[in-house]
Amino acid sequence: MKQKELDEILDCLGDERRVFYYLKDRYCLDMINWYMENNKRQSLQVRELNKPPLQRFSTKPIVKNITKRCGNGMLTKDDVSLYWNEGTLAFTLTLDRWGEGDRDYDQTSRNQQNLVLQINFDNKHNQEYHRLLKPSDNYGPFEFRGHPIRRGYRKTLSWVRIDADLSTGEALIEEVQNDWLRDVNRDLEHVNKHLSKENTAKPGDVINGIHCEYGDIKEYAEVILKPYKTLWAELSLAAAIRFIRNELGISIIYYHTFDTGRKIKKIYDLPPKSMYTSLPKQFGFEVTNESPMFLQRDKQSKRYLQAIKTPQWYCINV
Structure with a gap:
């Protein structure tokens, strides 16, 4: 992003504390x-969910659980926006910036900075983390300060890097x-592995900064973190789309494809392919050959795009 735009966004929105609730497939309710909202309607007939563009969401258990209660065959905005389930996870969202304007090092599509949306664990998780692992300070063993994570007591589950241009009304999830x-x-x-060789060893002998027994770290990894393991990517993208649409006011959102993304960002260590294939498709992103306008207008980015044979992107309009 242009530094002036990024500064303005962080000045206006950066100190605001956001609470984000999520459970599996909650993004489907956002899309509905x-x-x-886009069609200025307060309700839908349930059978409309079986038609484009909503049919991909209608088969999800979370949607079926709501529609089976619609005795009159009508689904209202309140039905989807106020839905709550006891399995809902809570997070806090914070903002930061990433990059020094060096595309090669920053892995950005432009020689500009990115806006970062940080998805942080809630206090319930943090209390369990401290109770079980007893970390020696606020900088934990599972954090890397070379990445755009939150510092201090809040612990970052994941983050989403975003490039955006308010003048073109486009955002790109980097x-x-x-x-x-x-x-x-x-x-x-x-x-x-260490315990198999030396059964009197403590986890802290292997992991710097924690003071716990083996059963504690095993409980933390296999019980406390279990709800997050299969959901983190989905909930992170859901949080990003909601933030881009509702707070930045941008409805046209691009997402990198695997090949174009690694080429334009100069990624040599291949990222997990599912993050650039099945994840965006799950949300309804569709492949397009049309590059974001703000990249086409940027002289350097345009040159990078011209060096890629048939660049492709995912795109969605929310």
Whole structure:
């Protein structure tokens, strides 16, 4: 993003504390709700969910659970926007910036900075983390300060890097990423290997900064973090789309395809392919050969695009 626009966004929105609630497939309700808003409707006939563009969401259990209660065959905005389930997870969302304007190092599509949406664990998780692992300070063993994470007591589950241009009304999701869960799994494997050789070892002998027993880290990794492991990517993208639409006021959202993304951002270590294939498709993003206008207008980015044979993107209009 242009630094002036990014500064203005952070000045206006950066200090605001956002609470974000999520459960599996909650994004489907957002999509249905926004469809009603865009068409200036307060309700839909349930059978309309079986037609484009909503049919991809109608088969999800969360949607079926709501529609089966619609005795009159009508689904209202309140039905989808106020839905609550006891399995709902809570997070806090914070904003930051990423990059120094060096595309090669920053892995950005332009030689500009990105806006970062950080998805942070709630206090319930943090209390369990401190109770079980007893970290020695606020900088935990599953955090890497070379990435755009929140510092201090709040712990970042994941983050989404966003490029946007308010003049063209477009946003580009550059990256959906996670350190915490991956590092916990990796470190637990290291502890298991160490214990197989020396059964009196403590987890803290392998993982710097924690003071716990083996059963504690095993409970943390396999019980406390279990709800997040299969949902983190989905909930991160859902949070980003909601933020871009509702707070930035942008409805045209692009997302990198695997090949174009790694080429334009110069990524040499291949990222997980599912993050750039099945994840955007799940939300209804469609492939397009039309590049974001703000990249076409940027001289350097335009040159990068011309060097890529048939660049492709995912795009959705919410």
